[in-house]
Amino acid sequence: MSSHEGRLRRATIHDVAAEAGMSRGTVSRVMNGEPYVSDEARAVVEAAIEKVGYVRNTAARNLKTQRSHAIGLIVLEPHSLFLEDPNIGAILLGTNAVLSAADYQLVSLVIDSDRDSSRVAEYLRGGFVDGVVIISARAGDPIARAVAKMGLPASVVGHPIDVDGMAFVGIDNVAAAKAITSRLMQTGRSRIGMIASALDRDSGQDRLAGFTQALGPAFDPSLVVDFPLYSYDAGVTGMRQLLERDPAIDGVFAASDAIAAGALYALREAGRRVPEDVGVVGFDDSSWALRCQPLLSTVRQPAEALGMMAARSVLSQLEGSVPSPLGSLLETSIVWRDSA
Structure with a gap:
């Protein structure tokens, strides 16, 4: 046979x-x-x-309707960070919940290299998805530009820096960073540094801007270190660098909870007590914040809700609706715990 x-x-x-x-x-x-x-x-x-x-026969149905009934979730981060970052997971779950209820399939597309960008752009041009949700778009990103050129229904989680006319959903990173830095200052800290990250995208730039605004005349650019990714390793290395630059540093704003967790490790390694010697605050209120010892003071952002709103925006565009306004900002709040 x-x-x-x-x-x-x-x-x-x-x-x-x-x-x-x-x-x-x-x-x-x-x-x-x-x-x-x-x-x-x-x-x-x-x-x-x-x-x-x-x-x-889904393929036959798609050929007839000219729809794939699939939406791409494009994550412009390395594979390691895709697995490590709880925010990405929460955004994914929120996106999938909305798409599943609408009988759409979520397709995850992780961009880890220039080769990935070319391959995914070709995939999108092949009509395999009806729209996309984009996470972590960077300045000069070829995928965001390709999506805009194709006219593919899309929504960015965050704010596209150099692509006009694309729908987005995000938070006010400037105001949130300013608020938690100000709260840290109120604890009496006088030498406050920042472990910044992702300065090639809106979230990283805006968090640094909010930190700078909060400190005002007390801002010292030598107490800012920056790294490409919101990662634990960036926190470890960044905190070591800050301690070398100024051993008297007594406050740190980490651009993400993962970075803050790494900073706490480096402070313990250096024999610094938290919060007695150094107060530390983060950003996200992800699962990292509750793994830290002491528990992390941080900004809570609604990651799952961001994914849900982005998915709804794409589905609305597929039905012919133009988002108005083009972008939406969700509220954040400060969660104050023992680290500061």
Whole structure:
């Protein structure tokens, strides 16, 4: 027997009709959820579908409707950070919840290199997804520009720095960073530094701006170190650098909770007590904040809600609606714990 002959034949709508003893038209109306089919006939057809093992031919449906019923989630971060960052996971879950309810499939696309960018751009041009949600768009990012050029329905989590006319959902990073830095200053700290990150995108730039505004004349650029990624390793290395630059440093704003967790490790390594010697605050209120010892003071941002709103924006665009306003900002809050 050949391998082809040994495979199970895919059940068709004709098989369902034969098993149900009904016309193909009646079976089609049941499958498409159309009216004018009795409850009894619907039950017979559904039983026949179950018996013959019929599975809808999605490829044929997509060819007919010119829709893939898939939405891409494009994450412009290395694979390691995709797995490490709880915010990305929360955004993914929020996006998937909305798409699943609308019978759309989420397709995750992680950009880790220039080769990935070229490959994913070609994939998008192939019509395999109907729209995209983009996370961590950077200045000069080729994917965001390709999406804009294609006119693909899209929403950015954050704010695209150099791509006009693209819908987005985010938070006021400047105001949030300013608020938590001011709160740290109120604890009596006088030498406050920052471990900044991702200065090639809006979130990193805005958090640094908020930190600078809060300190005002007390801002010392020598007490700012920056790294490409919101990572634990950036916190460890960054805190060591700050301690070398000024051993008297008594406060630190970390641009993310993961960075703050790394900073706490480096402070323990150096024999510094938190919060007695150095107060530390982070950003996100992710699971990192509750893993820290002491528990981390931080900014809470609604990551899952950001994913949900971005997904709704893309689905709305697919129905022909133009987002108005183009961008939406969700509220943040300060969660004050023992680290400061």
